[in-house]
Amino acid sequence: MDVLLKFKLNEHLYLRDPESSEIGKSIVSNAIELIYEIGFEQFTFKKLAQKIDSTEATIYRYFSSKYKLLTYILNWYWCYLEFVAKIRLQQINDPAEKLQLMLRIIMHDEGVVSRVQDYSLEKLHSIVIGESSKAYLVKEVDEINQEKVFSPLKSLCNFIHEIILELNPNFKYPKSLASTLLETAHAQQFFSEHLPALTDNSARVEHRQYVFNYLHQLAFSALK
Amino acid sequence: MDVLLKFKLNEHLYLRDPESSEIGKSIVSNAIELIYEIGFEQFTFKKLAQKIDSTEATIYRYFSSKYKLLTYILNWYWCYLEFVAKIRLQQINDPAEKLQLMLRIIMHDEGVVSRVQDYSLEKLHSIVIGESSKAYLVKEVDEINQEKVFSPLKSLCNFIHEIILELNPNFKYPKSLASTLLETAHAQQFFSEHLPALTDNSARVEHRQYVFNYLHQLAFSALK
DNA sequence: TTATATATGATAGTAATACTATTATTAATA
């Protein structure tokens, strides 16, 4: 099932809005494919241009650098996650159940919708796991942050932090726990797949289920 | 106080052992300075060569790429942490106290020794926080991992996992908790400094103490 | 319909990066 969805993303992220043209959308969706295939380090605008049968110049008219493009993609993902979370959680009242479902959503454990806006969610999720920290683990983080390009991430964290506070209003670290759950979801899934000695998933299968169980234990014991 | 220390590091990390010559040691210690100053993305062998008044060719005789050099530096740090932990923990019997001290060591909350092997520990720690994940968050992680260059990290995690099991032999995720504590120590310190909305350190000072308190809460509630 | 603006394509060019290679010079060791 394919779905159409649009988010108004920060204007600092692009020079021309990629949602405003076919080639713009094709830049983003093919960037997701290509980063997924070869990793962010090997990813270049030249290779992307070849993939979409266009030129570097055209891509540069949309994005000033591959870092901006990566951040654009991540912003889209964070907006998407919060959007999905809000819809799926609104019918639930029990805060414990809410947090549990939130963890499932973070872990991308749904599988109903596979493509949104012609973006492959599976590949997007894989990029988030492997590359998302590269958007902020840079020397220029403070200047980049001033452009508000991390607000969707902060907003998502804030949303999770509210669920946490519903469950335990006295918990002292709701935002840190929220960001930890997000980051740990990515780190542990990567470890489970590539550096299993850093996890207890000795079976080395069902990485997603393993990480979900671990996060569940971590979150609920912290909030007890 | 300056100290001399040597670790036998994985031979896949270098072409010529940098510990075997003055220029080799100078490559490593100046790489730490330079990566600290300009970040790993901006760091090049050419700039490093200028800093040590030598040439790119000389550096390439020691390290085949800047990734290998980064991993070498991280390996040294992980070995150092485990070494320090083993010495400082041996006199302690209470597992809770052990884990607490381990968290302090992870957080680099000591400050007695400032330079080891002419490496600035403060700068090294800052590099670990900002750049360490770049050593394994790459497409080639599985091939790199086969060369055993992450064993010091695994060994450190294993050491922490043993403390965790001493405290609670029934805990199901001792290794995942160990790697989570390590990674979260880095992530939360970075967030506290650069993306404070992702933490609850509203005072925005004493990042180290804040993160220590949070990790303490997280670890001990998980193991209760 | 024509005029105009705009997006894209095609091409070129530049400085920097990430290397590899060659040769001369220096220092260490046998």
Add this chain to the structure above:
DNA sequence: TATTAATAATAGTATTACTATCATATATAA
């Protein structure tokens, strides 16, 4: 003193990360 090995100096290459120019195609407005 002869030999070996490390380093310096230099050059060169393919790729990267852009910037710039101009022609052409396309959409829109008068």
